[in-house]
Amino acid sequence: MFEVRSKKNKILLQLILFVMTIPYLIPLVQMVLGSLGGRGLYNYKVVWDTGVVPIYFRNSAIIAVGVIALVYAFSMTAGFGFAKLHIKGKEFYFWMILIALTLPEVILLTPLFVTFQKLHMYNTLFAVILPTAALQLPFTILLARKFNEGIPGELMEAARIDGANIWQVFTQVILPMTKPIASAIIVLTLINAWNAYLLPLLFLQSPNLQVVTLLPQYFQGEFTNDQTKILAAAVMTAIPEIIAYLLMQKNFEKGMIAGALK
């Protein structure tokens, strides 16, 4: 966007970028430095030796996979339906879904608590997976619909003429073409599912059902006020997230560009 020709301006722009980025690094530096305070890397060993880290990670991973599967299936089918097929009262249904975008999870707590207890789902991973997916869906359906609207109808028609039924059109034409938005949806859903805090805090009670966002709290109980261990746990939680993001960064960027909200 900026056109810089002279060497002086090029260096200046680079310098501005560096200065603007530094504040974003400060908390990360504090996290790492803090985790190495006192006995250094030994803090990490103490945290690891408690044995809870792999359990918390496993539960977060199960929740993330469950939420992504639901969100992917529901957003892809609904995005296609809303964008490409005939539905009576379409915009009404769409608004019904969009209104859910405004819903804070704190509102869900009491009604879901009562229901999950009745259905014996309280203190199971489903109690986190289902509402987390529901809260994620409005935004991902919006993204999927916008993206599907950009796919030319002729492609669908060509497949229809070749004798494909609507399901085959969906799986053979639409799904391959919606890959960019699908990867953006998956990354966004992964972030939200992995970072979910309130629902796991209230709906998961057993020690073997806890998730990564509850690790700092666990260690606060375990090592009262020993900040270094708590921060070591934070670093251990952050690293896999950062690695996952770096691996998907290119796809995610492509997806966001493709699905840019206009």
Added chain:
Amino acid sequence: MKDKKMKSSTYISGLPWILPALLFLVVIVYYSIISTFNLSTLDWNGLDPIRTSVGMKNFVKMIHDRVFWLCLKNTVIYFAITFVVQNTLGFLFAAILHSQVKLSTLHKCIIFIPTILAPATMAPVFRLLFSPQGMLQSVFNALHLPITVDWLANPNTALFVLMAVAIWEFTGMSFILYYAAMSQVDKQILEAARIDGAGNIRTLITMVLPHCKGTTVSLAMLGIIGALKTFDIPYLITTGGPNHATEFLGTYIYRQGIRQSHLGYAAALSVALLVLAIGGALASNYSKKGD
């Protein structure tokens, strides 16, 4: 001929395609909304078999509740400042990273990593960073600046610390959306403007910014809803304190409903929150249509 064929498949009913998502949302979301409305007319602690119906009493209590208005005030300040700062930064980052700069992927990652890290993971870090034991204090000490960092304990500064945290966390989102919007700017038009003598800053403000208006409106909508929904950051860093200075509707509903078992009152606050969020979303959507 072609038109007729087009119709044949657009007239396949799409209802079965949207029904799974719709039913899922109705069962979880709409059920909860209706149940919250119902709860808001009760005086109930969640355990008693007796639920006393109190009509509109919870709402009357809310209107006279100083903390409720404080939550709204905090939300407005929080939205206004984070919206402006976060989106200005996101816009500038996007513009700079669309220019010819080195190490652009590294910068993109540093800006976006805060967005992917859970507030729950980062909360202990921020509590340390903004305390007298933190890194900022060491820097001020090393520079011999007479500043004491205990900004989270001070009711006048705590809210600003939380805003800084929110800006740190969500700039990545603004950045990526602006970055995406800017990749659709017609380079030739910018070139033409430059040939006409427009400078970088002027091109950015008069041509690129209007092009990104849709993104700005979407970000405003997400920002309003996000500010109203704010929970993790204040709850985990200050638990709404000191003395409600960082109380938001989300943390207050939690305090009333979960901590103190005033389920009816918490539900009334939830209804207010929901009405405000839907109102905010409709208002920003209306401004989009007004183009």
